[in-house]
Amino acid sequence: MGGPPITGFSIRITTGEPQAGDAPTLTATGQAVAINVPAGGLHWSGWALTASAPIPSADGVTVVLAGELYHRDALRVAIGPSADGVNDDAELLLACWLRYGAPGLRLLDGRFAAVVTEGDTVVAATDHAGTVPLYVRHGQDGLAIATEAKALRHGGPSEPLPGTESVPGNTGVRRVRAGTAVAVVPSSGKASAIRTWLPPEHRIVLPEEEAVRRVYTVLDEAVRSRLDGGPVTVVLSGGIDSSSVAALTRQSGVETISLGTDAGDEFEAARTVADHIGTRHSEFRVGSEDLVRQLPWAVAAAEIIDADVLEYLLPLVVMYRLLPGAGRRILTGYGADIPLGGMHRATRRLDSLDTVISDDMNTFDGLNEMSPVLGCLAGHWTTHPYWDRSVLDVLTALEPGLKRRHGRDKWVLREAMRDLLPEATVSRPKLGIHEGSGTTSVWTSMLLDAGVAAADVPRAKRAMAIAIHDRVVGQAEPPADVSFDDVLRDVIASPSLAVV
Ligand code: ATP
Ligand code: MG
Ligand code: MG
Ligand code: MG
The missing domain is CATH 3.60.20.10 (Aminohydrolase, N-terminal nucleophile (Ntn) domain)
Known part of the structure; x- marks a missing residue:
């Protein structure tokens, strides 16, 4: 493989x-x-x-x-x-x-x-x-x-x-x-x-050009060191993070793949990038409820009960399970938003941005977002250039004014990639994987349709994750044997959840 x-x-x-x-x-x-x-x-x-x-x-x-x-x-x-x-x-x-x-x-x-x-x-x-x-x-x-x-x-x-x-x-x-x-x-x-490692807490002050050059150099090296000369697949949303990884592979025969559902897709944005850099590109569309029903696979792979994180991981697991061919080497753009503060949408002072970055860098442990089991459950090996140690050291330590600058989030990364990607990609606003695929909203609708009160949705999601974890981790039941609908029914029947 x-x-x-x-x-x-x-x-x-x-x-x-x-x-x-x-x-x-x-x-x-x-x-x-x-x-x-x-x-x-x-x-x-x-x-x-x-x-x-x-x-x-x-x-x-x-x-x-x-x-x-x-x-x-x-x-x-x-x-x-x-x-x-x-x-x-x-x-x-x-x-x-x-x-x-x-x-x-x-x-x-x-x-x-x-x-x-x-x-x-x-x-x-x-x-x-x-x-x-x-x-x-x-x-x-x-x-x-x-x-x-x-x-x-x-x-x-x-x-x-x-x-x-x-x-x-x-x-x-x-x-x-x-x-x-x-x-x-x-x-x-x-x-x-x-x-053996700690996330940096200091912040480096650099002129724009020097910061941009450093990010480019370190990310380029991280992508290159993850290629082994064989075929490579990049999971590509068309967002700046995965588009940068795809562009930096620079080898012929790179395959890019995008996932969409009936609830949403980013196909056009991904296609723009694939055309620009010349990859062999394919799109996979799955039913959004079918996607959500594969939750037991994500829980079994990540061995976690955090419903928010499971919503990020579930579309990836579904995509890995769908991929034809065995034993792929897959590069992702996962994790860039943590050291760059890409999820932080408040637009004002930089203190809150750096606080979020510092907090997230000190609390990622145990979320298992990068676990290779997410891909290995389908026989594929995944690797994440943004969480390369050198990349993480540089991205985390850059002062937050280089991350949010000129009205742009992830500014330093966007600038670093300006020559390799279309302008539309460089300036594309961040869209989370759980949003683009509709994973979050569709799981919510399924709960509401089953009678869960809106205020209880987060609690119901967590209860489902715990119940599934108990079976696929605690008892090592195969995820294929755990029915999402049965778990949902049990959770709703439990006295702690109010049903309308
Ligand atoms: P941005 O964070 O700016 O939206 P991004 O889309 O590349 O950039 P995320 O949204 O954080 O990054 O998603 C994490 C990673 O998951 C992506 O970098 C990409 O590798 C993968 N991914 C996300 N959405 C899709 C999708 N629809 N199809 C294929 N891969 C995806
Ligand atoms: Mg990311
Ligand atoms: Mg991202
Ligand atoms: Mg995205």
Whole structure:
């Protein structure tokens, strides 16, 4: 597939003899290959989603990495001769670890979740923004680590490890924080954590031209580092964020795809961009209620109960499920609005804009918006250039007057892309994916039609998300077995919701 060698895993780490277990239930699809290896003084047993399960090991250090790195050349130079000619990202992580130890995780710029064992210590690490969610359960029966919470649902509640958070539902699982490495010694229960990245809180003051140049350069590099020479698909709305990504791919044979429903589409805006940059473009139209009824898939993939976030993710999940062909590498324009404050529509002072940006950059963790499972449930690998570590560092730190300027939101990005995109695209107002597809409004109408009072709609949406989460995560039921209409009926019947 167009993705990395390993896209997910579920591993138990024990001091004694491993117990053979069944393959875990995961929402990500792919071939589950058994892992059964000694690792230092410990033993790993479990499963990886992979064709070949490369679990490199050297000098008593063993590594598994789901996902990929994006600055291999720079990293190889930093590591030195032991990294010469190393192309596999898990091997690169191993070489990095052998030179730098756990703080070497601070060097990595990628989209990954990793486990490293050295001696009697196990380290579970996320990338800077936790874009590949990573879950742990540490209890009497040992330490278990997986890229989906549902895989770890059996067993008692986990010890509250440092560097981890509780997750929704009753799985008893903990989630490793974004930009964090958690170290556990299973034999003693000793645990600690380090941060590997924090969102910047300072703001950089730059002349317009210099700011525009920096944004262009860093985004261009992020897009390029996400191409692997094979075919690439860009999910394109015709908004400035995804149009910029599509324009920066600059390779022939790029495919762009747009989703629309009977409730709304952005087809014309996307078509304008596709024509301008010359991609192979296709449009998919689905029924808006059919789209909303696929909510269980979005909940199963993201493993969250936040209805607002689910409304952003649902159209993407529906689109990934529709795509013909298997194993695509998909680039998105997702996440640009967070460091640029694109959702913030108030037009006056800049203090409120920067407050929103700072708040959002400190509360994204656990929303799982970037989870690869959203694409992997249909066998596709997704990657998000705006949440590249270098891009995020630059975009977050630019002073807010460069983000809202001359009456424009996301001004610095629009200016950076002026030469590559049509004027209509550069100046196109932001439209959220949940708005353009009608996801929010149609889910609301379905609730109103079922008798939910207008004031109860947000509560009903959340109740539905919780009920679905309970089944597709808490009990790992296949999302195909969970009927949106049944859940809606149950939620309405629950005494806490007033029905007109
Ligand atoms: P803007 O934020 O300015 O509207 P955008 O549309 O590219 O730009 P979002 O609306 O934030 O960004 O949507 C997030 C991402 O989801 C997009 O960048 C794009 O990759 C994808 N996306 C959104 N809507 C669609 C759509 N209708 N068809 C295909 N992909 C879409
Ligand atoms: Mg966006
Ligand atoms: Mg956007
Ligand atoms: Mg949009």
